[in-house]
Amino acid sequence: MKEEFKVISKFIEEKSRVLDVGCGDGILMEYLSKNKVVDVRGLEISKEKVKKCLSKGLAVIEGDAENDLKQFPDLSFDYVILSQTLQAFMTPENVIENLLRVGKKVIVTIPNFGHWKVRLDLLLKGEMPVTKNLPYQWYNTPNLHMCTIQDFYNFCNNKRVNIYKSISLNGEKISNITTSNLKYKNLISELGIFLLEK
Template sequence: MKEEFKVISKLIDERSRVLDVGCGDGILMEYLSKNKVVDVRGLEISKEKVKKCLSNGLAVVEGNAEYDLKQFPDLSFDYVILSQTLQAFMSPENVIKDLLRVGKKVIVTIPNFGHWKIRVDLLFKGEMPITKNLPYEWYNTPNLHMCTIQDFYNFCNNKGINIFKTISLNGQKTSKITASNLKYKNLISELGIFLLEK
């Protein structure tokens, strides 16, 4: 099981309603419904992945988060999850706004473009970095808006979004990110996991 999903699962209270935006094959949804008493729904853009989810009996709706989040009423979920998808949207800012409208709490995870390996790659090779989490070439990447943990942290502060918890994930290792260790964690984390509220 992806370490990220364990961390997300721990952030979620029992008996809550959860929406997984960009739920992919539904692995996180299945993990959550096996390990917690939760009512979990999914939104996914890829037909192939939606069919896979539905074949597994998951309540997944085919749709594009940039348009289709509108159909969900305000605060209709206890948690809305956006796992490693934010960078692929045309307008991440609007999507975040919608997530915070639909969910009482929002969990966003971002592949950290500030990781030292990426910085080293760019510094010494002078080429766009290709990593395990970001395996694409610059010309075919679906990732339109890459950011670092620091960037996202700043974004939340500028927009008045409350950050409840920030967790760093580096390989199997998780640790807390705080204002005082942010610069360092931004260097060593592969993934940043944020628990937000409006």
């Protein structure tokens, strides 16, 4: 399992209710239901992936977060997970707002556009960066709203969203992000993982 999923599953307490938004093949869902005995639901936009999830007996519905989060009542989940998809939405601001409405706690991971390789690509080559986590060209990328760990911090501050925990992931290296090391972590992290609460 991906390092990112290991970090996420550590955030989640046993026997809680979880919604995985953009659950993909349901790998995290399977792990959580087996190891954390959680009651887990998924939302996924790709028909192929939804079929894979349902074939595994997972409670996944086909839909997209921008339209289909509406149907879930306020605070109906203990945790809502959004793994590396925030940047692909038309209105990430509304999605985050809806996640915080539906979940008591929200876990968001973002590919960090502030990583030094990304910065260097643009600085030296003068081209839009293409990296392992962001493998697309500017003309075919689904990623409409890239941000950095610093950007996401600022966003949460402005929206008065509490960041309970924030983790930096660089390859397999896991470390805490704090206000004092934020500038540095923003340079070396490939992914930022955040535990949020309204």
